[in-house]
Structure formats: C-alpha cells, structure tokens
Amino acid sequence: MINIFWCDVAHELQWLPARETFVGVAAMSALKNRIESVLEEPACGKNQAKDAKDRKKGCAKPLTPGAAAGGCAFDGAKISLQPITDVAHLVHGPIACEGNSWDSRHALSSGPMLYRTGFTTDMNELDVIYGGEKKLFRAIREIIEKHNPPAIFVYQTCVAAMIGDDIEAVCKAAREKFGKPIIPINVPGFAGSKNLGAKLAGEALLDYVIGTEEPETTTPYDIAIIAEFNVAGDLWAAKPLLDRLGIRILANISGDARYHDIACAHRAKAAMMVCSKAMINVARKLEERYGIPYFEGSFYGISDTSEALRQIAKLLVQKGAPEELLARTEALIADEEARVWQRLQPYKERLKGKRVLLFTGGVKSWSVVSALQEVGMVITGTSMRKSTAEDRERVVEIMGTDAHMFDEMPPREMYRILKDSQADIMLSGGRSQFVALKAKTPWLDINQERHVAYAGYEGLLNLVQEIDRAIYNPIWAQVRKAAPWEGSND
Amino acid sequence: MAVIIHPKKSCAVNPLKMSQPIGASLAFLGIDKSLPLLHGSQGCTAFGLVLFVRHFREAIPMQTTAMNEVTTILGGLDNLEQAILNIYNRAKPDVIGICSTGLTETKGDDVDGYIRLIRSRHPELDEVALVHVPTPDYSGAFQDGWGKAVTRIVEAMCEPKPRTAWQVNVLPGCHMTAADIEEIREIIESFGLYPIIAPDLSGSLDGHIPESFLPTTIGGAKAAEIRNMGGSAITIAIGEQMRWAAEALQAKTGVPYRLFDRLTGLEANDEFLSFLAEVSLTEVPAKYRRQRSQLVDAMLDGHFYFGGKKVALGAEPDLMWQLGSWLTEMGCEIEAAVTTTSSVLLERFPADEVVIGDLEDLENRALGCDLLITHSQGRQAAERLDMPFFRYGLPLFDRLGAAHKLSVGYRGTRGLIFEIGNIFIEHLPHAHPGEWRLPGENHASPETRH
Ligand code: SF4
Numbered sequence: 056m057i058n059i060f061w062c063d064v065a066h067e068l069q070w071l072p073a074r075e076t077f078v079g080v081a082a083m084s085a086l087k088n089r090i091e092s093v094l095e096e097p098a099c100g101k102n103q104a105k106d107a108k109d110r111k112k113g114c115a116k117p118l119t120p121g122a123a124a125g126g127c128a129f130d131g132a133k134i135s136l137q138p139i140t141d142v143a144h145l146v147h148g149p150i151a152c153e154g155n156s157w158d159s160r161h162a163l164s165s166g167p168m169l170y171r172t173g174f175t176t177d178m179n180e181l182d183v184i185y186g187g188e189k190k191l192f193r194a195i196r197e198i199i200e201k202h203n204p205p206a207i208f209v210y211q212t213c214v215a216a217m218i219g220d221d222i223e224a225v226c227k228a229a230r231e232k233f234g235k236p237i238i239p240i241n242v243p244g245f246a247g248s249k250n251l252g253a254k255l256a257g258e259a260l261l262d263y264v265i266g267t268e269e270p271e272t273t274t275p276y277d278i279a280i281i282a283e284f285n286v287a288g289d290l291w292a293a294k295p296l297l298d299r300l301g302i303r304i305l306a307n308i309s310g311d312a313r314y315h316d317i318a319c320a321h322r323a324k325a326a327m328m329v330c331s332k333a334m335i336n337v338a339r340k341l342e343e344r345y346g347i348p349y350f351e352g353s354f355y356g357i358s359d360t361s362e363a364l365r366q367i368a369k370l371l372v373q374k375g376a377p378e379e380l381l382a383r384t385e386a387l388i389a390d391e392e393a394r395v396w397q398r399l400q401p402y403k404e405r406l407k408g409k410r411v412l413l414f415t416g417g418v419k420s421w422s423v424v425s426a427l428q429e430v431g432m433v434i435t436g437t438s439m440r441k442s443t444a445e446d447r448e449r450v451v452e453i454m455g456t457d458a459h460m461f462d463e464m465p466p467r468e469m470y471r472i473l474k475d476s477q478a479d480i481m482l483s484g485g486r487s488q489f490v491a492l493k494a495k496t497p498w499l500d501i502n503q504e505r506h507v508a509y510a511g512y513e514g515l516l517n518l519v520q521e522i523d524r525a526i527y528n529p530i531w532a533q534v535r536k537a538a539p540w541e542g543s544n545d
Numbered sequence: 546m547a548v549i550i551h552p553k554k555s556c557a558v559n560p561l562k563m564s565q566p567i568g569a570s571l572a573f574l575g576i577d578k579s580l581p582l583l584h585g586s587q588g589c590t591a592f593g594l595v596l597f598v599r600h601f602r603e604a605i606p607m608q609t610t611a612m613n614e615v616t617t618i619l620g621g622l623d624n625l626e627q628a629i630l631n632i633y634n635r636a637k638p639d640v641i642g643i644c645s646t647g648l649t650e651t652k653g654d655d656v657d658g659y660i661r662l663i664r665s666r667h668p669e670l671d672e673v674a675l676v677h678v679p680t681p682d683y684s685g686a687f688q689d690g691w692g693k694a695v696t697r698i699v700e701a702m703c704e705p706k707p708r709t710a711w712q713v714n715v716l717p718g719c720h721m722t723a724a725d726i727e728e729i730r731e732i733i734e735s736f737g738l739y740p741i742i743a744p745d746l747s748g749s750l751d752g753h754i755p756e757s758f759l760p761t762t763i764g765g766a767k768a769a770e771i772r773n774m775g776g777s778a779i780t781i782a783i784g785e786q787m788r789w790a791a792e793a794l795q796a797k798t799g800v801p802y803r804l805f806d807r808l809t810g811l812e813a814n815d816e817f818l819s820f821l822a823e824v825s826l827t828e829v830p831a832k833y834r835r836q837r838s839q840l841v842d843a844m845l846d847g848h849f850y851f852g853g854k855k856v857a858l859g860a861e862p863d864l865m866w867q868l869g870s871w872l873t874e875m876g877c878e879i880e881a882a883v884t885t886t887s888s889v890l891l892e893r894f895p896a897d898e899v900v901i902g903d904l905e906d907l908e909n910r911a912l913g914c915d916l917l918i919t920h921s922q923g924r925q926a927a928e929r930l931d932m933p934f935f936r937y938g939l940p941l942f943d944r945l946g947a948a949h950k951l952s953v954g955y956r957g958t959r960g961l962i963f964e965i966g967n968i969f970i971e972h973l974p975h976a977h978p979g980e981w982r983l984p985g986e987n988h989a990s991p992e993t994r995h
Contacts (some may be wrong), residue, residue, distance in 0.1 A: 067691070068970065075726070118629065119609070119611065119627070119631060120609070120610045120611045120624040120627040121582065121609075121611075121627060121628030121629065121631030121632045121635075122628075122631045122632075122635065123585075123587050123590075123608070123609055123611040124591070125587060125591055126587070126588050126591040127586055127587055127589075128588070128593065129588060130588050130592070130915060143911055145556065147562065148647070148682075149647045149681070149682035149683035150557075150560060150562050150563065150564045150683075150686070151564035151566065151567075151592070151646065151647060152588075152589075152592070152680055152682075153557075153560060153566055153590050154557075154562050154563045154564055155564055155589075155592040155593055155596050156592040156595070156596065157560060157922070158598075158922065158925070159595065159942075160600070168925075171925060172558060172559055172925075173557075173558065173559045173560055173922075174556055174557070174558055175556070175557050175560060176555060176556060176557070177557035177903075178647075178683050178869070179683050180683055180684050181682075183681075183683050185645070190555045191555075192831070193555035194556035195556075196553040196555075197554055197555060197556045213586050213588075213617075213647065213648040213677050214647040214648055214651050214682065214683065216614075217648060217651045217652065218651060219619065232991070237649035238560070243614070244586045244587075244588035244589070245586040245588075245612060245613045245614045245617060246613070246614060247613070269558065312832055316849020340751070360672060365608070395597075422960060424651065445901040460913075465760070466604065466758050466760070467759070468757045468762070469758075470757065470758040485595070485598060485599070486594070486595065486598055487604075489598070489602070489603055489604040489660050490758060493604070493754050493755060493758070495754075495906070502880065504599075522948075529590035538683035
C-alpha cells in the first residue's frame with residue numbers, strides 16, 4: 056500500500072533490474088510525499104481523531120484483490136479537472152487510460168469544447184522501452200500548434216510512472232519553451248483511489264494554477280465554489296439564485312470553468328465546498344493562504360439550497376459586503392421556497408410514503424436524503440460506502456437513526472431486496488442500474504451519467520419529477536406480469 | 546489496394562482505439578460462468594467495466610488484482626493468488642480469464658509461473674480453468690485482445706476428441722453482435738448442423754432477464770461445450786482476427802478450419818451458405834433462398850442511393866473490412882478509412898489509403914463525404930462536420946440496442962441497406978433554381994420565382 060515507507064520497499068528492490076528500481080524510486084518518492092501530505096488532511100475531523108502514525112495512513116483502505124470496485128487516482132483527478140473547459144487535458148500513458156474512457160461524463164460547458172477532446176500520448180512498446188518523455192514533449196507542442204489553449208494539463212498514469220517518465224520535468228521544460236502553463240497532474244492510477252486522485256488534482260491547482268493570474272475586476276460579492284462539476288448543468292440550476300443576489304462566481308472549481316477563473320480563485324471573498332470528500336484540501340488551503348473563509352454546503356434539496364445561500368451571504372458580509380445582502384437573501388429564499396413548494400404540491404400526494412433505496416456517497420448521501428424527506432418519501436436504506444464520518448453523522452441527524460445505513464451491499468443482496476419489493480425506487484450510479492432494472496424496479500441515475508440537473512430549487516423539482524415519472528411509468532405493471540403460458544408471477 | 550499510413554504524430558487525438566485487455570475481457574464475458582480478471586491496477590478494470598455497462602446496458606462481471614505501486618514493484622503473485630481465491634470462494638466460476646495490463650507487463654510478472662504455483666498450492670482450483678492472456682495496453686488494440694483470448698481459451702481448454710460429423714465450431718470475432726451470433730447459429734442449425742459457438746455473447750450479453758444475480762457471467766459458451774470443440778468436423782472462423790485461434794485449435798485437435806473474412810454482402814453469404822450445404826450434405830433451405838432474393842431486391846431498390854456516395858469509415862480492421870467491402874460492392878467509395886491496429890486486410894482494403902490512427906485523422910479526411918461511420922465516439926466529429934452519422938461498432942453508448950444490431954446473413958445485409966439507404970435518402974441534395982447557370986451569367990442576379 057501507499058502507506059508503506061518507500062525506503063523499506065527500496066531495500067527489497069535490490070534484486071530488480073537497475074532501470075526499473077532506480078527511476079521508479081526517484082520519480083515515485085516525490086509523489087509519495089505528496090500523497091502523505093494530502094492524506095494527513097487536518098480539516099478532516101475523522102483524521103484529527105487519530106494518532107500521528109494512523110493519520111499518515113489517512114483513510115485509504117487496502118483493496119481486496121478479486122473483490123474491488125472503483126476507479127483509480129488518475130480517474131479521480133480527471134473527473135475533478137476535466138470540467139475546466141478551455142484546457143487541453145493530455146493523458147500520458149498507453150491507450151487504456153484515455154482510449155477506454157474519454158468523453159464519458161456529462162459535465163457541461165457554456166462555451167469552449169476543447170475539454171471534450173481526448174488527447175493521449177498512446178504509448179507503444181518502444182515508448183515503454185526507451186521512455187516516453189520526448190513523445191510527451193512533442194505531444195504538448197502539437198496541441199499548442201493545433202489548438203493553442205490557455206493551458207495544458209498533463210496526467211500521469213501507471214505505466215509512464217513505472218518506467219520513470221518525469222512529467223514534472225517535461226512540463227517545466229515545456230512551460231519554459233512555450234511560455235504557457237503546462238501543468239503536471241501527477242496521479243498514476245496505482246497511487247490509490249479516485250478520492251485520492253481528486254485531492255492530488257486539488258494540490259496541483261494549488262501549486263500551479265490558483266494565484267497565478269489576476270481578475271480584471273473584483274467585487275465584494277465574489278465567491279469560489281469548490282468541487283461542483285456542473286454535471287448535467289447542476290451549476291446552472293443554482294447560479295440564477297446567485298445572479299439575482301448579485302453574487303458573482305469568480306471561480307467554480309471546476310464545472311464550466313475557464314483556466315483564467317481558476318487562476319484567479321485566490322481573489323474570492325468566500326468559498327463554498329460542495330463535495331467534502333473530493334477537494335477539502337483546496338478549501339482549507341485557500342483559507343490558509345489567502346484568508347478565504349469557507350463552509351461545507353450543498354445545492355441538493357430545498358433546505359440545503361437555502362442554507363447554502365444564507366452561508367454565502369453571511370461569509371460575504373463578514374468579509375465586508377454590505378449588510379443588506381442578508382435581508383435580500385432571506386427575501387429571495389422566502390420567495391423561491393414558496394414558489395418551489397407550490398410546484399411540488401401535486402407530487403407530494405403521489406410520492407408520499409414511497410420507499411427509496413439510495414446508493415451514493417459523500418455530500419449526496421445526506422443532502423439527497425433530506426431532499427427526499429422534504430417531499431414525504433421514506434428512505435429504506437442508504438449506502439455510506441464512499442462517505443466520511445461527518446457525512447454519516449449528518450445522515451443519522453436527518454433520519455434520526457442509523458438503522459438504514461450500510462457499507463457494502465453485494466449486487467446479489469441488492470437484487471434480493473428489490474425483488475422482494477422492499478423499495479419502490481432505487482437511486483444510484485449507472486453501474487448498479489441493471490440490478491434494479493432486472494429486478495423490475497424503477498431506477499434513477501443520481502451520479503455522473505445523468506442528463507438532468509438536480510441542484511437548486513429547480514433541480515429538486517427536476518429530481519422529484521423524474522422520480523414520479525419513473526415510479527408511475529405504466530411499463531412496471533406490464534413487465535412484472537408473467538407470460539400467460541407461465542403459471543405464476545415471477 | 547490501399548497504402549497504409551502511420552501518421553507521424555505524438556499525440557493521439559480523440560482515440561478510436563481501445564485497449565487489448567478489455568478486448569480480451571469481452572471474450573471471457575462470452576463464456577458461461579466465467580469472470581475476466583485484469584491483472585493490474587483497479588482503474589483499468591473500472592474503465593473497461595463502465596465502457597461495457599454503457600454499451601450493453603447490462604451489469605458486467607469483471608475483476609481486478611488491485612495492484613498498487615508497491616505490489617507492482619514486488620511482483621503480483623500475492624495479489625493474483627488472493628484475487629483468484631476470493632473469486633473462487635465467492636463465485637465458483639468455471640473459467641477465470643486473467644488478462645495482464647501495461648503495468649504488470651512493464652514490470653514483467655511471470656503470470657504463467659504464478660498460475661502453476663497457485664495451482665500447486667490450491668488443489669481446490671483444479672476444476673477451474675485459469676486462462677492467462679498476455680495483453681499489454683501499449684501494443685495492439687481491442688480486437689487483438691479478443692483474438693488472443695480466444696486463442697488462449699482453445700489452447701487451454703480443448704483436447705482432441707472423436708469426431709462428430711454434424712458438429713461444427715464457430716469462432717466469431719469481437720465485431721459480431723449478439724444478434725449476429727444468433728443469426729449465424731440459426732443459419733447453421735437450419736442445415737442440420739450443431740454449432741458450438743465460443744465466445745457467445747448472444748447467450749450472456751443479449752439483454753435477457755436472469756433468474757438471480759451472480760458475480761459471474763450468466764449464459765454464453767459453456768466450458769463443457771468448449772472442451773468438446775476438439776470433436777467437431779470443422780471450425781468456422783469469422784473475421785481475420787480469429788485466424789490465430791482457429792489455427793491454434795487445429796494444431797491442438799486436428800480440426801480443420803475455414804475462415805470467412807466477413808458475412809455481410811450477397812457473395813459473402815452465397816459462399817457461406819454453399820459451404821454449409823457442402824459440409825452438411827444438404828440443400829440450402831427454402832427460407833434462405835427466399836431471403837437471398839429479398840436481398841437481391843433490396844440491392845436493386847437501394848443501389849440508386851448508394852452509387853457514388855463517399856463514405857468516411859473508422860473501425861477496427863475486421864469491422865472496417867466487413868462494412869467497407871460491402872459498401873464498395875453497393876457502389877460507395879470509401880474516401881477515408883481509419884483503423885486501430887495492423888492486419889493483413891489493410892493492404893487489400895478498397896480505398897486509396899488506410900490510416901492506422903484516431904478520430905482526428907478520420908475527421909480531417911472526412912471533409913466532403915456523404916456519410917460518417919464509426920462508433921459513438923464519432924459524435925463530436927459528426928457534429929462539427931455537420932455530416933450524416935451512422936453509429937456502428939463498440940462502444941455504442943448513446944443509442945439503444947447495441948447488442949441487437951444485425952449485419953450478417955442475407956437478412957442482416959438487407960437490413961443494413963435499408964438503414965444506411967434511408968440515411969442517404971434523408972440527405973438527398975435538393976436542386977435550387979440558381980444551380981445550373983450558364984458561364985458568364987451574373988451570380989448575384991435576382992431569382993425569378995414561379
Ligand atoms: S489504473 Fe493506471 S493504467 Fe489503469 S486506467 Fe488508471 S492510470 Fe491508467
């Protein structure tokens with residue numbers, strides 16, 4: 056595991072061929088230091104409770120070979136940064152990392168489309184034997200010649216790390232040569248989980264991007280939002296509320312962002328941290344380095360959306376915005392809450408008491424729970440696999456019990472629960488949808504691959520409408536009926 | 546005759562290609578009670594899995610040895626052993642398909658040696674076929690992975706057996722959909738022959754509703770059937786990528802093979818059905834005689850719209866060959882052909898050049914074409930080019946029914962004529978009054994309308 060000290064390992068390595076050992080250790084120990092530093096996250100309550108040694112290990116659990124699921128660190132970094140729309144995202148590695156996965160998320164852009172272009176060095180056998188650094192440098196040049204983007208992000212992957220390709224050195228050389236930010240994102244997949252990758256991506260922004268440019272103007276109403284990826288347009292469902300209050304999103308990290316926005320993030324007056332799991336290090340360091348106060352909030356659900364608006368206004372006023380912002384915020388909240396409740400009314404009748412099985416993680420585990428309870432639905436179970444201790448606490452707080460929380464649930468068990476009709480709908484990510492569908496149970500995508508925005512008051516209305524549409528679709532009665540020539544219902 | 550072009554660029558843009566290990570994994574997904582296990586870091590499996598989930602719209606069983614940087618350097622024996630035991634205890638599969646990745650190949654793990662060691666330590670695994678396929682990500686492409694996996698499957702599982710005259714093996718390439726395989730099975734059975742098809746995605750990933758949820762594949766070629774392939778009269782390989790596997794099966798069991806490089810098009814199917822008639826010593830069934838005449842009629846009705854059309858085609862070599870050759874037979878010209886990996890077919894391909902490249906290469910060469918054909922990742926290019934787009938191949942994630950696209954047999958070919966012909970019809974150019982001006986006339990003159 057990553058928490059074994061590298062020197063111990065290096066000791067074991069003496070019998071290995073010189074090249075692998077030598078370059079591998081040199082390139083990887085720098086990475087290891089950085090991993091340790093993000094794992095030792097002081098803003099994470101769970102981590103503070105541990106002693107020094109445990110703290111270094113962070114929350115990384117060893118994976119079980121043959122029983123592991125989930126993406127790699129590279130995946131997590133890519134998810135976190137790819138939504139920056141005018142940047143070229145270049146993956147340094149063999150075809151597996153980019154070829155199998157490019158352009159597969161729905162983080163939307165209001166302008167540039169370059170982020171949806173898949174760039175990779177597509178390393179071949181010779182690159183693996185002779186090293187891929189020169190190819191990487193040439194790839195950077197090609198991208199600049201063809202697209203001239205404001206910046207290029209270069210992602211490290213396993214094979215390139217293994218053979219000792221030093222992407223930080225290549226990026227530095229390219230930066231000097233082309234006079235343009237070429238940012239190394241040193242996250243080979245085998246370094247750890249998606250979550251770790253997101254944190255390392257955040258570190259890269261802190262090290263290389265944030266604070267390097269200045270906004271044309273600033274206002275007392277400038278905020279940064281952290282870890283909101285504009286999936287299916289989530290950001291746009293919440294932004295009109297901020298617009299109405301005259302609050303400007305100076306930098307959204309990273310949905311629908313431009314490179315320049317992120318580079319100016321240090322001039323925000325306050326920050327909202329949307330997904331604590333993904334990039335808390337960014338929020339904390341923005342506060343540490345630039346005195347930007349932050350809060351953890353969510354735009355999922357009515358009360359969370361209102362609370363987020365209040366917090367933003369409060370922090371801005373603390374930082375010197377005129378106090379009348381508070382009253383204006385309250386007035387907007389009152390209006391908008393009334394408006395959304397009125398529109399929700401017809402659905403409340405239809406969804407009251409409907410049972411939901413919820414598989415998601417992090418911020419969504421509690422904020423969606425509270426959102427669904429707002430319309431009278433019942434949570435029969437929620438998975439906490441990807442959530443932090445605080446997330447758990449909040450779920451308990453909202454539901455009044457932890458009876459319906461579980462960590463892992465094998466698909467077979469999920470299937471049984473649904474087959475026994477212990478839930479009226481399942482909400483989860485795309486991977487487990489077929490467990491629900493094959494059990495002939497309504498299902499709704501709550502994660503990355505959805506096409507509908509769920510954020511803000513409008514988003515909640517969307518979510519509720521989607522749930523209603525799913526549950527009341529006439530196919531369920533038909534597909535659950537056995538063929539006439541088969542005796543019993545299945 | 547085509548010239549093969551390797552673009553001199555360091556940065557692949559908008560990849561067409563996918564990696565070998567997931568191609569190999571898909572082959573194992575076509576075997577019943579089997580589980581592909583990628584020997585590498587967990588992310589490789591996650592990406593492959595998501596890709597298949599989106600394409601097939603099915604739950605996909607697929608596992609990883611979950612290597613990290615330290616276990617990689619130390620060697621993967623422990624992780625492989627643990628993974629195999631965990632899978633065995635949880636799922637009791639018949640087959641575990643161990644596909645290596647770039648990471649473990651770079652390190653140089655001796656997986657065959659590991660497997661021997663693991664077998665000697667765990668006699669309980671005797672009943673499980675542990676099939677290892679070396680599939681580094683940094684060479685070859687998806688169809689190579691599939692071809693290698695099937696080769697290793699027959700080498701590992703088939704033995705010579707007494708011959709049965711009416712039993713035939715079918716080794717389909719990865720470009721055959723569930724619907725294609727079903728069609729091939731039906732055709733072969735109608736000649737009174739008994740086909741053993743492996744891998745068989747029509748059994749596992751055809752969208753059926755299983756009775757329960759297992760951590761392995763449910764349906765597909767059964768291990769016991771694969772073991773019987775050594776007793777067949779002949780092997781039918783579909784797609785050039787299957788030549789290795791067919792040859793390996795012949796070498797191991799003596800069963801001869803016949804390779805069909807495609808089953809799309811009138812003559813290709815005439816050849817296939819005459820071959821089956823010969824092997825089975827029966828006549829071509831009335832059903833297929835009728836289907837043949839329907840196809841001929843569709844060609845007559847459709848050729849107006851295909852003739853002279855320029856097509857840009859991006860696909861793996863065997864699929865490119867299948868569609869490109871047939872489109873040429875319908876009167877189209879393949880203006881731009883981009884593929885993923887080398888193949889003996891490329892030189893023979895009916896285009897001036899074939900590029901081993903990416904979707905950027907295709908997009909740049911597609912200008913002025915009437916139709917773009919590639920997998921779903923071509924959607925951005927089609928939009929930018931504002932060009933009619935026929936999605937074909939894997940992945941096909943933004944349309945329904947990927948597994949049920951049919952392109953083989955007389956019936957499948959007929960369907961393709963209608964599907965693609967209708968796209969051409971939809972985009973027929975319409976004349977306007979100013980189109981045929983005489984030389985010297987003022988182009989800006991106002992048009993008289995009637
Ligand atoms: S685990 Fe490594 S090789 Fe696999 S996709 Fe992630 S970065 Fe690429």
